[in-house]
Amino acid sequence: xxxxxxxxxxxxxxxxxxxxxxxxxxxxxGSVTGLIGPNGSGKTTLFNVIAGFYKPDAGQVVFxxxxxxxxxxxxxxxxxxxxxxxxxRLFPSMTTLENLMLSPKGQKGESLLKAPLKRLWVDExxxxxxxxxxxxxxxxxxxxxxxxxxxxxxxxxxxVETSKGILGxxxxxxxxxxxxxxxxxxxxxxxxxxxxxRKEYNLTFLVIEHRIDLLFDFTDYVYVLDMGEVLSKGKxxxxxxxxxxxxxxxxxx
Amino acid sequence: xxxxxxxxxxxxxxxxxYAILALCLDMEVGYTGMANTGLVSFFGIGSFVxxxxxxxxxxxxxxxxxxxxxxxxxxxxxxxxxxxxxxSIGVFLMSLVVAFVVSGTVGYLVSYPTLxxxxxFLGITILSFGEMLRxxxxxxxxxxxSYGLLGIPGPFGWVSEPSxxxxxxxxxxxxILATVYLYFQTLSxxxxxxxxxxxxxxxxxxxxxxxxxxxxxxxLLFVGSGISGIAxxxxxxxxxxxxxxxxxxxxxxxxxxxxxxxxxxxxxGALVGAxxxxxxxxxxxxxxxxxxxxxxxxxxxxxxxxxAVIVIILLYQPKGLVPEKPVQTKxxxxxxxxxxKGILRKAETAVKRAFSWLAGRSYK
Amino acid sequence: MEIPVELLNTIWYxxxxxxxxxxxxxxxxxxxxxxxxxxxxxxxxxxxxxxxSAAFGVKLSPFLAVPAAFLVGASISVLTDMMVFxxxxxxxSNPVTLMIASMGAWIFIKxxxxxxxxxxxxxxxxxxxxxxxxxxxxxxxxxAGVELNTxxxxxxxxxxxxxxxxxxxxxxxxxGMALRAIADNLDLAxxxxxxxxxxxxxxxxxxxxxxxxGGFALxxxxxxxxxxxxQMILQVFACSVIGGLTSIPLTFVGAVIISSSExxxxxxxxxxxxxxxxxxxxxxFFALLSVILIRPPAGAGGGLPYRFHLRGxxxxxxxxx
Numbered sequence: 001x002x003x004x005x006x007x008x009x010x011x012x013x014x015x016x017x018x019x020x021x022x023x024x025x026x027x028x029x030g031s032v033t034g035l036i037g038p039n040g041s042g043k044t045t046l047f048n049v050i051a052g053f054y055k056p057d058a059g060q061v062v063f064x065x066x067x068x069x070x071x072x073x074x075x076x077x078x079x080x081x082x083x084x085x086x087x088x089r090l091f092p093s094m095t096t097l098e099n100l101m102l103s104p105k106g107q108k109g110e111s112l113l114k115a116p117l118k119r120l121w122v123d124e125x126x127x128x129x130x131x132x133x134x135x136x137x138x139x140x141x142x143x144x145x146x147x148x149x150x151x152x153x154x155x156x157x158x159x160v161e162t163s164k165g166i167l168g169x170x171x172x173x174x175x176x177x178x179x180x181x182x183x184x185x186x187x188x189x190x191x192x193x194x195x196x197x198r199k200e201y202n203l204t205f206l207v208i209e210h211r212i213d214l215l216f217d218f219t220d221y222v223y224v225l226d227m228g229e230v231l232s233k234g235k236x237x238x239x240x241x242x243x244x245x246x247x248x249x250x251x252x253x
Numbered sequence: 254x255x256x257x258x259x260x261x262x263x264x265x266x267x268x269x270x271y272a273i274l275a276l277c278l279d280m281e282v283g284y285t286g287m288a289n290t291g292l293v294s295f296f297g298i299g300s301f302v303x304x305x306x307x308x309x310x311x312x313x314x315x316x317x318x319x320x321x322x323x324x325x326x327x328x329x330x331x332x333x334x335x336x337x338x339x340x341s342i343g344v345f346l347m348s349l350v351v352a353f354v355v356s357g358t359v360g361y362l363v364s365y366p367t368l369x370x371x372x373x374f375l376g377i378t379i380l381s382f383g384e385m386l387r388x389x390x391x392x393x394x395x396x397x398x399s400y401g402l403l404g405i406p407g408p409f410g411w412v413s414e415p416s417x418x419x420x421x422x423x424x425x426x427x428x429i430l431a432t433v434y435l436y437f438q439t440l441s442x443x444x445x446x447x448x449x450x451x452x453x454x455x456x457x458x459x460x461x462x463x464x465x466x467x468x469x470x471x472x473l474l475f476v477g478s479g480i481s482g483i484a485x486x487x488x489x490x491x492x493x494x495x496x497x498x499x500x501x502x503x504x505x506x507x508x509x510x511x512x513x514x515x516x517x518x519x520x521x522g523a524l525v526g527a528x529x530x531x532x533x534x535x536x537x538x539x540x541x542x543x544x545x546x547x548x549x550x551x552x553x554x555x556x557x558x559x560x561a562v563i564v565i566i567l568l569y570q571p572k573g574l575v576p577e578k579p580v581q582t583k584x585x586x587x588x589x590x591x592x593x594k595g596i597l598r599k600a601e602t603a604v605k606r607a608f609s610w611l612a613g614r615s616y617k
Numbered sequence: 618m619e620i621p622v623e624l625l626n627t628i629w630y631x632x633x634x635x636x637x638x639x640x641x642x643x644x645x646x647x648x649x650x651x652x653x654x655x656x657x658x659x660x661x662x663x664x665x666x667x668x669x670s671a672a673f674g675v676k677l678s679p680f681l682a683v684p685a686a687f688l689v690g691a692s693i694s695v696l697t698d699m700m701v702f703x704x705x706x707x708x709x710s711n712p713v714t715l716m717i718a719s720m721g722a723w724i725f726i727k728x729x730x731x732x733x734x735x736x737x738x739x740x741x742x743x744x745x746x747x748x749x750x751x752x753x754x755x756x757x758x759x760x761a762g763v764e765l766n767t768x769x770x771x772x773x774x775x776x777x778x779x780x781x782x783x784x785x786x787x788x789x790x791x792x793g794m795a796l797r798a799i800a801d802n803l804d805l806a807x808x809x810x811x812x813x814x815x816x817x818x819x820x821x822x823x824x825x826x827x828x829x830x831g832g833f834a835l836x837x838x839x840x841x842x843x844x845x846x847x848q849m850i851l852q853v854f855a856c857s858v859i860g861g862l863t864s865i866p867l868t869f870v871g872a873v874i875i876s877s878s879e880x881x882x883x884x885x886x887x888x889x890x891x892x893x894x895x896x897x898x899x900x901x902f903f904a905l906l907s908v909i910l911i912r913p914p915a916g917a918g919g920g921l922p923y924r925f926h927l928r929g930x931x932x933x934x935x936x937x938x
Contacts, residue, residue, distance in 0.1 A: 051461065072460075072465075073457075073460045073461050074460050074461070074462075074463045074464055074465050074466070077461060077462060077463035078463045082461075082462075083461050085458075089455050089457070089458035089461075090455075090458070091450065091451050091454035091455060091458065091459075092454060093450075093454060093577070094447075094450055094451070094454065094579065094580075095579050097579075097584065097585070098447055098450075098579060098580055101444070101447060101582075101584055102447060102448065102451050102459075102462050102464075103462060105463045107444045108444075109443045109444030109445060109582075110444045110445050110448050110464075111445065112440075112445060112472050112473070112476065115439070115440050115443040115444065115445035115446070116436060116439040116440055116443070118439070118443070118583075121443070121444060122583050125444065125582055125583050125584050126583055126584065126586075126587065128584070129583070129584035129587045130587060132584075133587055164462065165462070168462065168463055282713075286713065288713045288716065288717070290720075366906065366909060366910050371712070372711075372712050372713045372716060373645070373651040373712060373716060373862070374858070374909055376651060376653075376713075376716050377651070377854045377858070377905070378905065378906065378909060381851050381854065381902050381905060382902075384851060384898070385898065385899060385902045388895070388896070388898060388899070389899075392893065392895070392896075506720060506724055509717065509720070510721075513717065548736060549732045549735065549736065550732065550735060553728045553729070553731050553732040553735065554728075554732070556724055556725075556727075556728040557724075557725050557728045557729050557732070559721075559724060560720075560721045560722065560723070560724030560725030560726070560727075560728065561721070561725050562721070563717065563718065563720065563721025563724070564700075564701055564718055564721040564722055564725065567705065567710075567714055567717065567718045567721065568701070568704055568705065568718075571710075571714065
């Protein structure tokens with residue numbers, strides 16, 4: 001197996017505020033790893049650092065054996081690391097089909113010179129389209145291809161947001177609170193989908209999530225952050241019994 | 254009725270030129286979300302390049318060494334501009350190409366500092382750049398300073414009948430317009446067009462899906478500015494003269510109002526907007542010509558209307574008159590069912606029937 | 618002692634640019650709209666006195682002209698907001714749309730005004746396109762035995778008093794502090810019961826009024842035309858950009874810098890490098906460009922989260938944990 005993502009001694013401050021004091025963690029290939037902690041513990045900042053939005057003040061981020069700290073977000077995506085947003089950032093005036101057709105990387109039709117010559121990219125386009133069709137049926141939104149994303153329901157939007165990186169050859173997906181805004185009872189199905197995608201497409205997930213019950217059932221390993229540092233780590237069952245973790249959650253969240 | 258022909262051809266030629274500009278701006282703003290408030294600079298650069306090249310080549314070809322902005326040069330050009338059709342057309346084509354390259358390069362360079370900051374700063378900077386360029390050109394003697402260049406030899410200088418010349422030039426302009434339109438249409442209905450739209454909607458999200466956003470914007474600005482330069486060349490050859498004061502920010506606004514009126518993100522909309530606004534401009538000039546001394550100068554009314562149009566459209570119909578359609582690539586064919594295609598097919602058949610009836614043949 | 622004319626001009630322009638640029642910074646900071654119509658408020662302020670004195674054929678008292686100009690600028694500004702900006706902001710339009718809408722408003726108001734001046738000029742048979750207001754101010758006044766140019770004194774006092782009042786308003790009054798709160802954190806301000814509409818209204822009122830005062834001040838020492846506000850728009854933008862479009866004190870610094878470059882630096886450049894005086898605007902443009910390249914303002918209304926100038930603000934649309 002082995003670690004697909006390694007964060008080593010990362011620090012990040014913003015004008016005097018230390019968002020991340022010192023974080024080191026590993027995400028095993030093929031796992032669903034959880035990242036939890038009270039608000040302000042640095043989870044989203046860490047995501048932003050990993051995804052290339054920020055350059056860490058110190059430390060390294062290694063993805064699939066390659067250092068990615070300091071690379072641009074688009075370069076990181078092309079290496080196979082996709083980032084999703086807590087408030088889904090899709091392209092509102094475009095249809096679901098178009099949104100998903102944007103995922104595949106290195107599309108020949110996306111070059112200024114090749115685009116007018118349809119013959120050069122039409123085959124690739126059709127191949128991508130059938131992949132999209134397959135994905136959409138797996139996440140059960142097959143007939144919504146024509147719907148403008150702005151008109152999609154909250155749950156469907158979340159599903160599209162979660163899976164939009166898959167067709168770009170993502171190996172690791174950073175999920176930012178996938179059940180935020182989703183009705184309590186639907187939380188399980190979100191994670192069931194995540195599990196299914198993991199198996200179907202051979203993915204690894206790093207998830208920021210608050211719901212402990214879902215973490216128990218669906219994650220293999222959990223990191224608890226507090227005040228910019230790793231407070232505790234381990235299997236969810238062990239971590240939830242840790243008194244310091246309980247104190248952090250009760251006090252901070 | 255020579256009058257009607259000349260009026261019509263003058264309106265349509267200007268429409269053609271402005272439509273090209275509107276298409277460029279639509280690709281930049283409507284498709285990609287880049288607020289290009291300095292469009293007129295690239296338009297102007299293209300004009301001056303065309304004037305400079307054609308005058309220089311003509312004069313040197315015939316062995317004159319007057320500076321191109323001098324009176325002697327104008328007189329000399331008057332004598333030689335009709336003498337060599339191949340030269341006229343050759344110089345014309347060459348000017349177009351050079352104008353494309355120069356305007357495009359300037360556009361590309363300008364994009365570098367501005368596209369990484371937000372739209373407010375982009376707007377101010379490009380606008381100011383346009384004005385700076387104009388002021389600079391007013392002092393730049395090699396191109397005639399504030400007087401500019403006169404007597405630019407057009408591609409049809411060798412045609413003796415003025416109305417034939419006008420119609421030929423109109424046909425040429427419309428042909429170029431059609432080419433640009435087709436090019437932008439194919440570009441839009443491709444993964445490239447899809448990518449541009451994603452940048453407009455949310456550039457950060459687009460970046461996170463692997464699209465090299467600044468590079469794409471710079472590329473597009475190169476093409477858009479270059480083609481605006483071609484439009485500028487056409488203007489220079491059409492009017493026969495260029496001067497810096499022809500290229501004020503007012504021109505940029507006029508094109509903006511065309512794009513906003515017609516609808517962002519679709520090329521047909523740009524044409525519609527260009528048609529309406531250029532008609533407005535033309536009618537106010539016509540009014541000025543035939544009914545001088547009105548209480549209010551029609552020009553002011555025309556600009557007031559343009560400003561009002563921009564605001565009203567943005568408030569009530571922000572997508573413009575012609576609605577945007579999803580990017581049409583082959584990908585749809587996998588999803589489309591036979592029924593949906595049926596409606597389109599019926600419309601297609603009806604149009605084909607109409608055309609063959611006009612052509613006097615029966616439709617099979 | 619002979620005060621060099623360049624220094625005098627610099628002082629004039631510092632006052633005028635401050636009166637024009639600070640309200641622009643204020644309005645952008647609070648409404649996030651880059652108002653291209655701003656220049657028009659300046660023009661209208663300048664013309665208030667002119668039209669009033671032409672209409673009634675009298676020498677106008679400056680103490681009447683000032684509030685009148687303020688009123689005109691403030692009203693047009695508020696009107697523009699009510700008809701254009703507020704409806705768009707309510708629909709959550711993006712900054713580009715707002716900017717373009719302000720351009721539309723700019724063209725409309727400017728040309729409507731042009732038409733008005735054109736009509737009035739024909740009716741009153743006076744030249745209104747390149748003129749000065751008829752203000753009742755003696756040419757010089759003696760203070761402490763020194764002969765001073767009254768108009769300069771008036772403009773300096775006007776600017777000083779206005780800016781002082783603005784500063785007081787923003788830092789000491791409840792409404793003023795609410796304005797600043799809204800700029801920094803909209804959600805928080807709304808929760809604490811401050812009406813957003815009211816804040817916006819006051820912002821536009823103050824901003825339009827001050828700009829108009831700037832125009833009036835300008836009309837005291839230079840000939841005005843309906844293009845007045847737009848001729849200066851680049852310089853005004855430059856001052857505000859130096860202030861990062863958010864900081865009022867820095868905008869003042871910008872006014873000092875731009876004014877000095879236009880009146881002092883250009884003279885040196887002319888004497889030693891032969892650069893013509895009409896190249897003044899280039900200096901402002903270079904200042905603008907340098908700020909954007911070297912220190913792009915934080916949260917510059919968008920922009921990409923790129924490595925080399927990342928600011929935490931521009932990335933997520935809503936606040937995140």
